[in-house]
Amino acid sequence: MKRNPRDLEHSHKILNRRSLVLGGLQLAFVGGLAARMRHLQVDQADQFRLLAEENRINIRLIPPARGEIFDRNGAVLAQNTPSYRITMVREDAGDVEKVIANLQKLVPLDPEDLERAMAEMRRSPPFLPITIADQIGWHDISRVAVNAPALPGVTPEVGLTRVYPQMEDLAHVVGYVGPVSDYDLSKIEDPEPILRIPRFQIGKVGFEAKSEDMLRGKAGAKRVEVNATGRVMRELDRREGQPGADMQLTIDTDLQFYLQARLGNESAAAVVVDCESGDLRAIASSPSFDPNLFVRGISVADYRGLTEDPYRPLANKTVQGTYPPGSTFKMITALAALEAGITGTEETVWCPGHLEVSGRRFHCWKRAGHGHVDLLNSLKQSCDVYYYDLALRVGIDKISDMAKRFGLGVKHNLPMSAVARGLAPNKAWKERVHGQDWLIGDTANASIGQGYMLASPLQLAVMTARLATGRSVTPRLVKSINGVEQPDGAGESLGVNENNLRTLRRAMYAVSNDRRGTAYRSRIIADGLRMAGKTGTSQVRNITAAERAAGVIRNKDLPWERRDHALFVGFAPFDDPKYAVSVVVEHGGGGSTAAAPIARDIMLQALYGETPPLSAYPKKDRSHIQALQERLQRESPPRKADGSDRA
Known part of the structure; x- marks a missing residue:
């Protein structure tokens, strides 16, 4: 059928319009798509390239090698x-x-x-x-x-x-590492990513913890290719981290071993300080523990055994333990009085065995009293009444100030855990802490290192080094970092009258070398190595009037935890002090019987640098000392070629 030309013309017009509309829509779509592709590929190319790279490439941390720890002679204390x-x-x-x-x-x-x-x-x-x-x-x-x-x-x-x-010998000094815990992370405001690596180890206690930042080092990194699920396909490149710093301590491992062995099974502590440099040559707390048990996580049974031991092997008694210093404090009371001009070396005090203070009787350790005593004899025989009398005249504030001047009641800055400040109380302290006035009886107690007075074995060793030298000797534990020597602790002059110091040193010499001295039985007889010292016994219980009337119960007849603490401080050689030592034996009884013999043996070991000759000991002690030396030599660990101990 032949169509009308007009209809054909009309159909062509409609088709052309539709083609134009469709073409326009297609052109708009293509244009929009092109614009979007340009935006994504040009304008946002860097952003999507980064996202694509992050999907394909992952950066992972490489734990650094932890710095190793050595003693002063190069023996290994902590290694990887x-x-x-x-x-x-x-x-x-x-x-x-x-x-x-x-x-x-x-x-x-x-x-x-x-x-x-x-x-x-x-x-x-x-x-x-x-x-x-x-x-x-x-x-x-x-x-x-x-x-x-x-x-x-x-x-x-x-x-x-x-x-x-070194296992038990350096456990309280070096400490140990362990896996990072949630508790560890909670204490850090912004933890480093490396701390979140499973089982990554950090210092938990001791030097390992206090020097963590230097020992840890800096993490490295590696770039790895991962799939969509995060599984590693291959390693692309690696940047090694920076190992931690190697640290050398002032400790002498041989001397440290001797201290631990000499303290034996006692609950005790001993410290040896170099009077010239302030170096801690040995610092031992007994009993100890094996830090290797903690590295991977200690078992419940082992940990219970340590925590339930009444001798507290986990506690570092040398810096953490604080004790009434007892009669080892009497030099401070005497020096405060001498410096204040309140007494002289020739002045005597009558000791009938007690002193009445505000209606209360303060007793001397010797019930019958010492009679007339001057400064030298009061220290030599450890007369308490002499120091009660001095303290009441000089006052607690001057005594407290002198104590702090000699390192008591002061927190020494050492990289060790729980370093205690101790306590050298005064009137303001009691008012601030207890809200009470200071009593005259408090002064009498403080004068002989009792009452509120507290000191650690470290502080007592520092006090003794300062008495021996007249300088503000400061304890030093770190000898070098990556081979760079650290400043020593020789200190400056304390500004104390040298004549007064000489008086006290002579009195301390008499304590150890005069037949009536309380430490005479633990003297050193080697020429040129004579020791000056002071015994101390601090009470841990109150003695009632009824007990005094009936007779004070002897320490050996009391349960262990109620016995007195035994203390001794000393320095040697007397003419040229090289070392100062302090010993505290918890509930050991008397300082002259329990602490002084240990201190004498430690001092000789330090002075000789090896097993001392029997001729350095009094004749009556030589058979006992020989047996002790033979036992310690049998227990001494073998030395390896690199200077370290044990396998």
Whole structure:
């Protein structure tokens, strides 16, 4: 059928309009698409390139090698040793329990370690490796490697772990490391990312903790290619971290071993300070513990054994323990009176065995009294009444000021845990802390190192070094960092009258070398090495009037925890002081019987630098000393070529 030309013309017009509209729409779409593609590929190219790279490339931290710790002679105190461990990636393992069961057929797994690893695995991303067993033997790691196809997700690895070759001898000084805990992270305002690496170790106590920032080092990093689930496909490049600083301490390991061995099974502490430099040559707290137990996480049984021991092996008694200094404080009371011009060396005080103060009787340790005593004899025989009388005249504020001048009641800045300030009380302190007035009886008690007065063995050693030298000797623990020598603690002059100091030193000499001195039985008889010292006994219980009337119960007849503390401080040689020593034996009884013999033996070991000759001891002690030396030599650890002890 032939169509009308008009109809054809009309149809062409409609078709052209539709074509134009469709073409316009297509052009608009293409233009919009082009604009969007330009926006994405040009304007936002950098942003999407970064996102794509981050999806494909992952940056992971590399733990640095922890700095090692040495003694003054180069013996190793803390080192890093290769350690074989087994790790597992949960997403690769699939059935974790089945893989663990197969693994247990090959190597023994500690139940506590396994439980800890499973808990860590549950709260960690599925692609993160978790340590299942650490510090395992070569044969065990070999069996795992051979059976790797049957253990999906399990990988044998070699890493570094902390080892303390000296074990118990330096535990309280060096401390130990352990895995970062949630509690550790909670104490840090902005934790470094490296601290979130599973099982990463940081210092927990002691020098390891206090020097953490220097010992830890700086983390390295590696770029790895990962798939969509975060699994590592390959390593692209690596930047090693900066190892921690190597630290050298002032401690002499041989002398430290002797201190620990000499203290034996006592609950005690001993400190040796170099009078010239302030170096801590040895600082021992007994009993001790093996810090290696804590590196991977101590067992419940082992930890309970340490915490339930009445001798408190975990406490560092040298700096953390504070005790009434007893009669070792009498030099401070005397010096305060001498410096104030209140007494002289020839002035005497009558001691009938007690002194009446405000209606209360303050007793001397010698019930019958000492009669007329001057300064030298009061210190030599440790007369209490002499110091009651001095203190009431000089006053507590001057005594407190002198105590702080000689390092008591002052927190010494050492990189050790829980360093105590001690207490050198005065009137303002009692008002501030207790809201009470200072009583005259408080002054009498403080004059002989009782009452509120408290000092640590470290502070007593510092006090003695300052008495011996007249300088503000400051204890130093760090000898060098990465080979760079650190400032010593020789100190400046204390500004105390040298004649007064000489008077006290002569009195301390008499304590150890005069037949009536309280430490005469523990004297050193070697020429040129004579020791000056002072015994002390501090009460831990009140003695009632009824007990005094009936006769004071002897220490050996009391339960251990109610016996007096025994103390001794001393320096030697008298003419040229080289070392100062302090010894505290908890509930040891008398300072002259329990603490002085230990201090004498320690001092001789320090002066000779080796086992001292028997000729340095009084004749009556030589057979006992010889037996002691032979026992300690048998227990002494073998020396290795690098100067370190033990395997």
